[in-house]
Amino acid sequence: xxxxxxxxxxxxxxxxxxxxxxxxxxxxxxxxxxxxxxxxxxxxxxxxxxxxxxxxxxxxxxxxxxxxxxxxxxxxxxxxxxxxxxxxxxxxxxxxxxxxxxxxxxxxxxxxxxxxxxxxxxxxxxxxxxxxxxxxxxxxxxxxxxxxxxxxxxxxxxxxxxxxxxxxxxxxxxxxxxxxxxxxxxxxxxxxxxxxxxxxxxxxxxxxxxxxxxxxxxxxxxxxxxxxxxxxxxxxxxxxxxxxxxxxxxxxxxxxxxxxxxxxxxxxxxxxxxxxxxxxxxxxxxxxxxxxxxxxxxxxxxxxxxxxxxxxxxxxxxxxxxxxxxxxxxxxxxxxxxxxxxxxxxxxxxxxxxxxxxxxxxxxxxxxxxxxxxxxxxxxxxxxxxxxxxxxxxxxxxxxxxxxxxxxxxxxxxx
Amino acid sequence: xxxxxxxxxxxxxxxxxxxxxxxxxxxxxxxxxxxxxxxxxxxxxxxxxxxxxxxxxxxxxxxxxxxxxxxxxxxxxxxxxxxxxxxxxxxxxxxxxxxxxxxxxxxxxxxxxxxxxxxxxxxxxxxxxxxxxxxxxxxxxxxxxxxxxxxxxxxxxxxxxxxxxxxxxxxxxxxxxxxxxxxxxxxxxxxxxxxxxx
Numbered sequence: 294x295x296x297x298x299x300x301x302x303x304x305x306x307x308x309x310x311x312x313x314x315x316x317x318x319x320x321x322x323x324x325x326x327x328x329x330x331x332x333x334x335x336x337x338x339x340x341x342x343x344x345x346x347x348x349x350x351x352x353x354x355x356x357x358x359x360x361x362x363x364x365x366x367x368x369x370x371x372x373x374x375x376x377x378x379x380x381x382x383x384x385x386x387x388x389x390x391x392x393x394x395x396x397x398x399x400x401x402x403x404x405x406x407x408x409x410x411x412x413x414x415x416x417x418x419x420x421x422x423x424x425x426x427x428x429x430x431x432x433x434x435x436x437x438x439x440x441x442x443x444x445x446x447x448x449x450x451x452x453x454x455x456x457x458x459x460x461x462x463x464x465x466x467x468x469x470x471x472x473x474x475x476x477x478x479x480x481x482x483x484x485x486x487x488x489x490x491x492x493x494x495x496x497x498x499x500x501x502x503x504x505x506x507x508x509x510x511x512x513x514x515x516x517x518x519x520x521x522x523x524x525x526x527x528x529x530x531x532x533x534x535x536x537x538x539x540x541x542x543x544x545x546x547x548x549x550x551x552x553x554x555x556x557x558x559x560x561x562x563x564x565x566x567x568x569x570x571x572x573x574x575x576x577x578x579x580x581x582x583x584x585x586x587x588x589x590x591x592x593x594x595x596x597x598x599x600x601x602x603x604x605x606x607x608x609x610x611x612x613x614x615x616x617x618x619x620x621x622x623x624x625x626x627x628x629x630x631x632x633x634x635x636x637x638x639x640x641x642x643x644x645x646x647x648x649x650x651x652x653x654x655x656x657x658x659x660x661x662x663x664x665x666x667x668x669x670x671x672x673x674x675x676x677x678x679x680x681x682x683x684x685x686x687x688x689x690x691x692x693x694x695x696x697x698x699x700x701x702x703x704x705x706x707x708x
Numbered sequence: 709x710x711x712x713x714x715x716x717x718x719x720x721x722x723x724x725x726x727x728x729x730x731x732x733x734x735x736x737x738x739x740x741x742x743x744x745x746x747x748x749x750x751x752x753x754x755x756x757x758x759x760x761x762x763x764x765x766x767x768x769x770x771x772x773x774x775x776x777x778x779x780x781x782x783x784x785x786x787x788x789x790x791x792x793x794x795x796x797x798x799x800x801x802x803x804x805x806x807x808x809x810x811x812x813x814x815x816x817x818x819x820x821x822x823x824x825x826x827x828x829x830x831x832x833x834x835x836x837x838x839x840x841x842x843x844x845x846x847x848x849x850x851x852x853x854x855x856x857x858x859x860x861x862x863x864x865x866x867x868x869x870x871x872x873x874x875x876x877x878x879x880x881x882x883x884x885x886x887x888x889x890x891x892x893x894x895x896x897x898x899x900x901x902x903x904x905x906x
């Protein structure tokens with residue numbers, strides 16, 4: 294179902310505009326899922342507001358990003374939109390592109406006959422300014438005047454003409470959103486003769502992979518990968534099912550400061566900067582996510598000559614591996630370090646698929662061992678490793694661990 | 709003349725505030741220019757009814773005490789800043805110091821347009837019934853490319869701009885005197901009518 298975010302355009306405790314949006318939410322429930330947003334939660338816009346006070350702003354941006362369309366319901370104060378609503382729009386257009394080409398609709402209620410007409414004109418002007426650049430629904434004016442007479446006590450819009458108009462306009466808005474969703478980007482770019490790649494192979498020194506194989510390998514391995522490129526933009530994530538961090542393609546190409554909650558930004562930046570400066574190559578974060586044990590590892594991605602290419606975040610549910618370990622999967626192999634013992638291991642295990650997977654994960658951790666000093670497959674050192682990881686976290690400030698938790702919970706609640 | 713000059717930005721670095729400070733400095737021999745910094749004014753909210761923050765009383769008193777008002781308006785999204793709109797809302801809710809007050813709008817911007825759209829919008833807002841200011845219509849002062857026109861010490865280093873600003877302010881002062889006289893005459897006439905009734 295279509296997801297619509299509806300901004301209540303005032304910070305007042307009582308508002309007919311809030312009443313209208315609540316009515317729309319109920320009335321149109323078969324057409325769209327309308328979520329009301331209270332702008333009173335936001336700090337007043339200012340270019341000097343510190344990042345750590347912008348958590349609510351970040352949350353709103355995420356909501357706008359996830360919505361198929363946004364409704365602005367505006368009262369009228371002094372021929373204009375309320376300062377509180379203008380402030381919200383300023384947040385949504387300052388160093389962010391969340392409103393860019395977002396389908397939006399303007400509605401409004403007022404006590405007088407003018408029905409917030411002037412403030413709606415102003416709202417429309419603001420929404421098409423270059424920093425907003427929304428796909429504003431043209432026409433379809435929802436002007437609800439005489440607020441005290443047109444709503445019933447239980448908040449229904451009872452004026453039949455106004456209700457008919459609202460139904461017509463909202464249906465048009467939903468169609469308008471669909472028009473943009475159905476634009477086939479390939480069709481649009483065809484006339485400019487963009488080259489594309491098909492059936493190509495990437496040749497590595499160690500063999501070749503087709504593009505499809507590359508994609509499917511990333512979707513199959515039991516860890517998810519996110520890439521932050523060398524200019525600190527979130528540039529790619531692996532399309533693994535049931536990800537720990539749910540990512541949205543809408544966040545791609547955004548600065549990393551934008552796609553994290555403001556409180557987490559200093560922690561993330563300190564990791565990235567230490568990689569860029571060559572101070573560290575890996576940061577390990579064991580933590581609980583969604584009720585199971587997970588491991589997050591950040592790796593510096595470097596060219597063969599050591600030049601910094603970006604940061605990869607490597608995240609996975611390690612419950613399965615830890616269960617294997619706790620059930621003694623490696624106990625026998627601990628004495629004999631020869632390859633032969635591995636084969637004995639797999640012979641011992643009755644179910645072949647399990648043995649294969651175990652083998653595969655050992656292989657993976659071995660290669661980790663080569664790349665990163667902090668990693669080891671030796672069970673004795675495993676506890677040290679844990680300590681190491683937490684030291685790493687405390688180095689970059691004790692807030693880091695909390696922030697990571699914030700990241701996880703926000704991500705969860707967002708979805 | 710006593711002039712209240714409201715800087716319409718809550719940013720720590722603001723060319724509009726610098727412009728007003730330049731005006732205050734330039735006219736210190738002839739006029740008393742009180743530059744009002746709105747950084748500490750909270751977001752307007754109807755819920756404050758009957759218990760507006762203290763800073764609003766201060767704002768009211770300073771604007772009331774002035775013979776004329778100059779407002780410097782930046783432009784965000786083709787429109788005035790939420791910070792300035794909030795101040796206007798405070799001054800059209802429980803106190804109305806802008807009522808019948810001669811107001812001139814100026815503006816500086818780092819871009820070409822020099823805040824022209826926000827000035828048009830601010831005019832419309834200031835003449836709304838709740839505000840009811842006497843907005844001066846002539847001599848639009850738009851400063852574009854402010855980053856190059858105003859130097860680090862707040863001096864305007866473009867002779868033509870200073871000359872035009874001089875003209876704007878002189879004209880505005882004439883307008884303000886006329887308006888204040890008109891408003892005083894109207895008030896006196898009202899008083900006389902009232903007295904005649906008694």
